[in-house]
Amino acid sequence: MPLQKSIFEDTQNSCGVTFLEDYIIQGMVYNYIIKAKNNNIHFCVNLVESIPKMTGITSLELSRILGILLDNAFEAALDNTDIENRKVIFAACIRNEDIIYIVKNKYGYRPDIAKLFSHDYSTKGSKHGRGLAIAKRIIDEHEEALMNIEIQQEWFVAKVLLNNEKNN
Numbered sequence: 001m002p003l004q005k006s007i008f009e010d011t012q013n014s015c016g017v018t019f020l021e022d023y024i025i026q027g028m029v030y031n032y033i034i035k036a037k038n039n040n041i042h043f044c045v046n047l048v049e050s051i052p053k054m055t056g057i058t059s060l061e062l063s064r065i066l067g068i069l070l071d072n073a074f075e076a077a078l079d080n081t082d083i084e085n086r087k088v089i090f091a092a093c094i095r096n097e098d099i100i101y102i103v104k105n106k107y108g109y110r111p112d113i114a115k116l117f118s119h120d121y122s123t124k125g126s127k128h129g130r131g132l133a134i135a136k137r138i139i140d141e142h143e144e145a146l147m148n149i150e151i152q153q154e155w156f157v158a159k160v161l162l163n164n165e166k167n168n
Contacts, residue, residue, distance in 0.1 A: 016046065017029050017030060017045055019049060020051050020092070021051060021052050021053045022051075022052075024059040024063050025059065025066065028066065028067060028070075032074070032090070035074060036074070036088065041074060041086045042086060042087045043088050043089075044088070045091075046092075048093075051092045051093075051094065054144075054162050054164070057138075057142050057145055057162060061138050061142075062160075064135070065138055065139065065160055066103070066160070068131040068132065069103040069135065069158045069160070070088070071131065072132070073103050073104070073105035076107050076156065077105055080106060085106040085154075086106070087104075087106050088103070088104070089102070089103070090103055097163060098161050098164060099161070099162045099164055100161050102159050103157075104152075106154055106155060106156075107151075132149075135147065139160070144163040144164075145163075146160070146163075147160050148161070
């Protein structure tokens with residue numbers, strides 16, 4: 001079966017992506033769907049409403065932040081030897097005037113939350129650990145943006161909140 005056909009037959013992964021009005025983010029999520037298929041990762045895209053393109057934070061900046069979060073989630077999934085736990089969830093929703101992006105993944109090694117945004121802190125060894133520091137720096141440059149990282153049972157959860165009210 002051709003790769004393209006198998007990707008788009010999996011409606012759990014691809015049907016909600018069109019709710020992303022930012023085509024750069026939409027294309028990025030499609031790319032991760034392909035990456036998940038190629039790496040035997042269960043990637044669930046949970047989008048049930050239109051997610052507008054922001055004006056305060058650029059598409060490039062948002063794709064950089066979400067790309068870092070998704071790359072980290074995929075690396076953690078690939079490190080998991082239990083194939084059943086190779087799970088990554090990408091979701092977005094609107095609450096009040098806020099757009100919330102969520103990236104969740106099962107983790108094998110519990111990270112030190114207090115050190116996560118430190119330059120060069122990594123659970124993956126040397127020459128890693130810059131991604132979350134870069135994402136935080138981009139978030140800190142925007143008054144309308146916040147990022148929260150937490151552990152919820154066996155899930156590592158990263159949330160990016162963009163205040164649409166401050167954005168207009």
